[in-house]
Amino acid sequence: MNQAAAIARFEALASAVRLDVYRLLMREGPGGMVAGEIAAALELAPTNLSFHLKCLSRAGLVTVVQEGRYQRYRAHLPSMLEVLTYLTEECCGGAPELCAELATFSARLGAQAGKRG
Amino acid sequence: MNQAAAIARFEALASAVRLDVYRLLMREGPGGMVAGEIAAALELAPTNLSFHLKCLSRAGLVTVVQEGRYQRYRAHLPSMLEVLTYLTEECCGGAPELCAELATFSARLGAQAGKRG
DNA sequence: ACAATAATTCAATAATTGTTGTAGAGTTGA
DNA sequence: TCAACTCTACAACAATTATTGAATTATTGT
Numbered sequence: 001m002n003q004a005a006a007i008a009r010f011e012a013l014a015s016a017v018r019l020d021v022y023r024l025l026m027r028e029g030p031g032g033m034v035a036g037e038i039a040a041a042l043e044l045a046p047t048n049l050s051f052h053l054k055c056l057s058r059a060g061l062v063t064v065v066q067e068g069r070y071q072r073y074r075a076h077l078p079s080m081l082e083v084l085t086y087l088t089e090e091c092c093g094g095a096p097e098l099c100a101e102l103a104t105f106s107a108r109l110g111a112q113a114g115k116r117g
Numbered sequence: 118m119n120q121a122a123a124i125a126r127f128e129a130l131a132s133a134v135r136l137d138v139y140r141l142l143m144r145e146g147p148g149g150m151v152a153g154e155i156a157a158a159l160e161l162a163p164t165n166l167s168f169h170l171k172c173l174s175r176a177g178l179v180t181v182v183q184e185g186r187y188q189r190y191r192a193h194l195p196s197m198l199e200v201l202t203y204l205t206e207e208c209c210g211g212a213p214e215l216c217a218e219l220a221t222f223s224a225r226l227g228a229q230a231g232k233r234g
Numbered sequence: 235a236c237a238a239t240a241a242t243t244c245a246a247t248a249a250t251t252g253t254t255g256t257a258g259a260g261t262t263g264a
Numbered sequence: 265t266c267a268a269c270t271c272t273a274c275a276a277c278a279a280t281t282a283t284t285g286a287a288t289t290a291t292t293g294t
Contacts, residue, residue: 003133010131013204014124015282022204029209035241048283050242069240069291080204087130087139087197092146132252152271165253167272186261186270 001082005060009083012059017044018052025062025075032074034067118199122177126200129176134161135169142179142192149191151184 013019020042025033033041039049053073056062060079065072130136137159142150150158156166170190173179177196182189 003136007131007133007136010127010136011281014127014131016120016124017282019120019124019127023206026205026209027207036239039241045284046241047243047285051282054242066290071241084201088143089140090144092143128251134252153269156271162254163271164255164273168252171272183260188271 001086006083006086008059009061009079012056012061015052015055017042017048018056021049021052021073022056022061022075025073028075030074032072034070034072036070038073118203123200123203125176126178126196129173129178132169132172134159134165135173138166138169138190139173139178139192142190145192147191149189151187151189153187155190 013022021038024038024041035046035049035053038044038053039046042049044052053062053064053071057064057073061076062073063076065074130139138155141155141158152163152166152170155161155170156163159166161169170179170181170188174181174190178193179190180193
């Protein structure tokens, strides 16, 4: 993961609308939601939601698949794992035992992400 | 943790300068760095660095303590834990076993944060 | 083919954020 | 007290981001 990709993901979550959308999709889990459902749940204008969904998907934080005339969105856990790994790379140069714990945590989140797709 | 605080933290990391600073402080670990050292390491103008450090500290991602005429900055792990918890609250409503794994991960990062202060 | 539905793209406007230079507040050591 | 040093506060300019409405693309069912 490079710096530009990490910034795109932080920018994506640095907006009230997008943070609400992402957390909603997190709560919804593997089933995901179609755009209209998200708009109804958060009371957003379709145009505005579309703008923010595109931002989230371009950042890699959510995935989209077309279902007929609907677009189904899902939170994408592996991309969050990548961000956390990027943040904590070479962490605690003077205290390597802490880094071992981070590695363990990453492995756990990674295993979970595998189940979600 | 509320939405506004979470947004402040994502905004804080959604800038190349601040992301570099945060990762540098992460690598440096508990010892932290004074502003001048950070400026030298990243080749930043003092005024500009000060602006970004304030943003990071107001967001709670770094801590500052005064040491004589120096200001020492350190990455603050508990605030990162809070953000992750906020993101994954009520995660995977339809698959509770995944949430159990997230709880485990949070506990681990929490224990680590305790050592760092 | 047609009308209805779902979602996006585009263009215009409003609002926010980043960078730079100058000045100033606090600390140190003689 | 004075000069040197570290860092921050303020103001001005440049650049980016968010929201809205109208129009467009694509799909469904009759």
